[in-house]
């Protein structure tokens with residue numbers, strides 16, 4: 001029997017910490033891949049107090065096949081239950097989305113949350129236009145040069161398909177997976193090679209959203225040239241690694 005990685009448990013608890021205002025009740029879900037299957041939060045569990053038995057070990061291929069099939073609600077439930085490689089709870093309905101994101105090169109941890117600060121931006125007109133703006137250097141370092149945008153759709157299979165479409169377009173344009181995905185009127189996804197990367201992306205995005213939502217004057221983003229310079233500077237890459245290692249040291 002495979003063990004749920006402790007790094008995923010501690011990432012989940014940190015994202016669920018009530019003082020961070022990233023989720024309420026059973027909101028949000030997390031996952032990580034181990035090369036064979038992947039671990040994803042079971043439906044209905046709270047991130048804040050999650051335990052290893054609250055994760056389900058699943059076969060990504062079974063879930064990925066469903067992305068191209070027309071399925072009824074009961075068939076979707078059957079696919080979710082049938083994807084389990086071991087006994088356990090029912091995988092979160094967002095397991096389809098997690099399976100696809102974890103198939104991307106460089107993505108091994110995924111954290112999806114509903115932050116108050118991000119929703120203050122994502123529930124307003126014009127949020128999509130902010131995806132390509134960056135306001136401070138650490139935002140470029142932790143969240144990448146831009147954010148992938150997903151228009152509102154129902155959770156579950158429809159959302160997984162919409163995420164696939166949006167993130168595939170992002171990868172085609174930028175040559176790498178996004179670190180942050182915005183879901184209109186819904187929430188945020190942080191992606192990373194490590195739990196620290198995924199967490200840094202969520203937290204720095206949250207800081208950026210507070211800056212966007214709180215300003216009274218006209219916001220002045222970094223220029224595209226500055227963003228590109230920060231993105232390509234060797235010392236920024238060093239700083240990025242350092243931030244990630246600091247995060248990992250806490251796991």
Ligand SMILES: [Zn+2]
Pocket residue numbers: 028112113114186187
């Ligand atoms: Zn959600």
